[in-house]
Amino acid sequence: MPRYYFRIAHGSYSGTSDVAFDLQDDDEAWKEMTRVCADLVSGITRALKPDSDWQMELLDDNKKALFRIRLLAEKV
Structure with a gap:
């Protein structure tokens, strides 16, 4: 079963989870x-x-980004 990790970045902070999630496939990982x-x-x-x-990335077992969700706050 494939393993996945989360990475969160906000400003100068960026951290990757130490705990992997075992999920059936990329579709289940996205959910x-x-x-x-x-x-x-x-x-x-x-x-x-x-x-x-602020952004969250879903990484594969090799810690390569597969998906990213990003919140962007802009003053216009």
């Missing part, structure tokens, strides 16, 4: 990523400042 992101998004948006961004 899990969107569930986790949905759980985090309210707290993230409350702390997001103008002209900043």
Whole structure:
């Protein structure tokens, strides 16, 4: 079963999870990523400042990015 990791980046912070997730395939990994992101998004948006961004990446077992969800706050 394939293994996946999450990496979160916000400003100068970037961190990759130490714990791998065993999921059936990339489609199931995408679904899990969107569930986790949905759980985090309210707290993230409350702390997001103008002209900043937050992103979550789903990595494969070799820590290569497969998917990215990005929140971008812009002052226009």
